[in-house]
Amino acid sequence: MSGPSSMRTPLERVRGLGSAHTGTSDFWRQRLTAVAMTLLIVPVLVVILMLIGRNHAGAAQILGSIPIAIILLLFIVASTWHMKIGMQIVIEDYVHSEKVKLACVMANNFFCVAVALASIYAILKLSSGV
């Protein structure tokens, strides 16, 4: 089918494969979010260090400022996405019962989306100052 005489390219042969049947898209997104977080880690650590020792009012003011809110939003999107893919790969590799696997993948999605949206909501609330 895909012997030496095949005209299909290597990319075409891997598209749609993998245990999630989505081929290489997870691989690419995992690298994309990894590079994003590698760039974001220093600003994020600086933000966290800025908050040490401050009371609620001071912390809320810093977290609600525009550049800091944007840095944290980018980091939250990248990190929750990265962790969703990473955990799903572990589940798909090690959970062999199809039903349990389905439940685990679903729970993983719920968890990651919940963490992401709760954090995003908190930052937006701090930014709007209410």
Next chain:
Amino acid sequence: MYFGTLLLAWWLIAAASGPTAYANVQAFTGSIIGKLILFGYTWALLHHLVSGMRYFVWDLGYGFKANEREALTWGALIAGISLTVLVWIIAYAVGGGR
């Protein structure tokens, strides 16, 4: 990594909720147990970061020889610990231990 993000989410939600909730987070992060967990999370995060950087090297087609893989792995371990200690030194320097 996975459950450490819960700490981050808890902290952000508390900051959005108000002074009482935020004081609870600060009481936790100020306690010995809280500090130990945070220190562990800092190390886990930074080790994952530098360890993950090995994949950038491999994706670019370098570092596949046995001695290179060894060096990258040891480098990641040492860099992760060094960075964690560095972050906590800075944390104590700016915050006086919260």
